[in-house]
Amino acid sequence: MINRRVASVLFSAALLGGVLAPALAEQPIEGRAMIEDFTMQPETRWRFFTDQVMGGISTGSVAFAQEDGQTFARMTGRVSTANNGGFIQMRLDLTTPPPDRATGVRIVVRGNSQDYFVHLRTAGTLLPWQYYQAKFSVTETWSEVRLPLAAFAASGAFLRGVPRVSSLASLAVVAYGRDHDALIDVQQIEFY
Numbered sequence: 321m322i323n324r325r326v327a328s329v330l331f332s333a334a335l336l337g338g339v340l341a342p343a344l345a346e347q348p349i350e351g352r353a354m355i356e357d358f359t360m361q362p363e364t365r366w367r368f369f370t371d372q373v374m375g376g377i378s379t380g381s382v383a384f385a386q387e388d389g390q391t392f393a394r395m396t397g398r399v400s401t402a403n404n405g406g407f408i409q410m411r412l413d414l415t416t417p418p419p420d421r422a423t424g425v426r427i428v429v430r431g432n433s434q435d436y437f438v439h440l441r442t443a444g445t446l447l448p449w450q451y452y453q454a455k456f457s458v459t460e461t462w463s464e465v466r467l468p469l470a471a472f473a474a475s476g477a478f479l480r481g482v483p484r485v486s487s488l489a490s491l492a493v494v495a496y497g498r499d500h501d502a503l504i505d506v507q508q509i510e511f512y
Contacts (some may be wrong), residue, residue, distance in 0.1 A: 352426065352510045352511065352512050353418050353419050353422060353510055353511040353512075354508070354509075354510045355412065355414070355418075355491065355509040355510050355511065356412060356506075356508070356509045356510075357391065357507070357508050358384055358391040358392055358393055358506075358507070358508075359391050362384050362391075362393060363384055365412055365413075366382060366393065366410050366411065366412050367410070367411050367412075367413075368380070368381060368382040368395070368408070368409070368410050368411075369408075369409060369411070370397070370405075370407065370408045370409075371400075371404075371405035371406055371407050371408070372405075373448075374404070374405070374448070375403055375404060375405070376400065376402070376403050376404060376405020376406065376407070377400050377402050377403055377405055378397060378398060378399045378400045378405050378406065378407060378408050379397050379398050379408075380395065380396055380397015380398065380399075380408040380495075380502060381395075381396060381397065382394065382395045382396075382410045383396075390507055391507070392505045392506060392507040393410060393493075393505065393506045394503070394504070394505050394506075395408065395409075395410050395493060395495070395502060395503075395504050395506070396501075396502060396503050397495065397501075397502045398500075398501055398502070399495050399496065399497075399498065399499060399500050399501075399502055400499055401497070401498065401499055406496060406497050406498070407494055407495065407496040407497070408494070408495050408502060409439065409492045409493065409494040409495070409496075410492060410493050410506075411439075411490055411491070411492035412490060412491050412492070412509075413489065413490045414488055414489055414490055414491065417485065417486050417487070417488055418485055418488055418511040419485075419511065420485055420486065422469070422485050422511035422512065423468060423469055423512065424466055424467055424468040424469050424471075424511070424512050425438055425440075425454075425466075425467045425469075425491065425509065425510075425511060425512075426464060426465070426466050426467075426508070426509070426510050426511070426512045427456075427464070427465050427467075427493075427506060427508065427509050427510075428462055428463070428464050428465075428506070428507040428508040428509075429456075429458050429462070429463065429465060429504060429505060429506050429507065430458055430459065430460060430461055430462045430463065430504075430505045430507075431458035431459075431460070431502075431503050431504035431505060432458070432460070432501065432502070432503040432504070433457075433458065433459055433460060434457070434458065434495075434500060434502065434503075434504075435455055435456070435457050436455070436456060436457075436458060436493060436494065436495055436496075436502075436504050437453050437454065437455050437456070437493075437494040437495075437496050438453070438454050438456070438467055438472075438491065438492070438493060438494070439451040439452065439453050439491070439492040439494050440452040440453075440472055440483050440488055440490070440491055440492075441488075441489050441490040441491075441492075442483050442484060442487040442488055442489055443487040443489055444479060444480065444484075444487060445475075445479065445489075449475060449476070450475055450476055450478075450479060451475050451492075452472035452473065452474055452475070452479070452482075452483045453472060453473055453475060453494075453496075454467040454471045454472045454473070458504055462505075462507060466512065469482055469483055469485065470482050485511075491509065493506055493509075
């Protein structure tokens with residue numbers, strides 16, 4: 321009887337080990353959840369648009385490139401605050417919410433030594449002008465930027481103070497709010 325129980329436990333452990341091992345192998349390294357590394361047809365997931373959708377005159381584009389074996393997105397353009405405008409952005413709709421344990425966004429970027437933003441939208445940001453925003457700076461060399469979710473400011477009084485991880489719907493890299501030339505390269509984006 322004991323041998324049968326031991327055999328049953330060992331058999332179950334072997335089965336579970338076979339089932340759990342691949343699941344554990346898919347866990348993100350160091351608790352991270354990769355969103356994008358721009359290696360697999362990023363043009364099918366990313367949308368670029370400007371304030372022209374609301375009458376502004378900003379212009380720009382996004383291109384996907386490779387340099388020294390590294391793939392990245394390059395967003396360039398001219399941001400103009402004329403005619404109530406003032407932004408260009410590249411946006412990714414999240415097909416699944418980030419892990420519940422996520423506490424921030426990590427990006428690897430370089431650019432023209434300007435300030436840029438990450439905008440998060442949630443199920444609760446129903447209007448086009450609603451989002452959560454965090455500012456960061458870039459230099460001409462690749463660097464890692466970590467933006468805790470608590471650092472994202474709501475664009476209006478009717479939004480939660482901090483975005484809820486389970487309701488995140490999209491992420492955008494944005495040149496915003498002032499007249500300037502934009503040039504930002506983005507190599508990786510992930511939740512941490």
